[in-house]
Amino acid sequence: MATETIGFDPRPSVGRSVAEAVVFSSLLAAAVGASLVAVTERALYQRNSLVPTLIVVCGTLVIYNIDRLRDRHRDRHTAPRRTVFVDRHATALFAL
Numbered sequence: 001m002a003t004e005t006i007g008f009d010p011r012p013s014v015g016r017s018v019a020e021a022v023v024f025s026s027l028l029a030a031a032v033g034a035s036l037v038a039v040t041e042r043a044l045y046q047r048n049s050l051v052p053t054l055i056v057v058c059g060t061l062v063i064y065n066i067d068r069l070r071d072r073h074r075d076r077h078t079a080p081r082r083t084v085f086v087d088r089h090a091t092a093l094f095a096l
Contacts, residue, residue: 020082020085021085024068024085025089026061026068033060038053069090072087
């Protein structure tokens, strides 16, 4: 298996598990997008509507997670740690 050859333990520690969940599940990208929308909306309109922010979060999660699931075969060679995470949590990523 490719993960054995690059020298990392596929069973991460709790801290590493949380960090990988945030990065590999696209929660980080969704949070960045949401914060940019919220700041821009506040700067331009002086109101805080959750609708645009939720649209960005949901859209980001759907697009990135479908991409992660679809490209597992290619990512196995270029991003093996992410592939292990995606394989382990494929059902949850699909549900997001």
